Amino acid sequence: MSLRLQPVRVETGSGDEDGRLVFRDDALIALLVRLSDNHDADSGKWFLEAGFGCVAQERNPLFEDLEQAQAWFATR
Known part of the structure; x- marks a missing residue:
């Protein structure tokens, strides 16, 4: 299994535009978005905006x- 993160700009309508498409063996499994300064203590953290298949979550x-995100994906 190999994970690959591809940088992408996400049109969220807010400052949260820095994103990563997450691929496992060439299949898209998730979209991560880096939280902007508007999120105070969570600024700079990565949010699972969308997960597909085995990484789909009720609460993202x-x-x-x-690195923490990749470790989490590796356990799914």
Whole structure:
């Protein structure tokens, strides 16, 4: 299994535009969005905006950094 994160600009309508498409073995499994300064204590953290298949969640998690997000994806 290999994970690949592809930088992407996300039109969220807010300052949260820095995103990553997450691929597992060439299949799209998630969209991560980096939270802007508008999110106070959570600024700079990565939010699972959308998860597909085995990473779909009822409550999407928040990650301190991309390394933490990748470790989480690896367990799914």
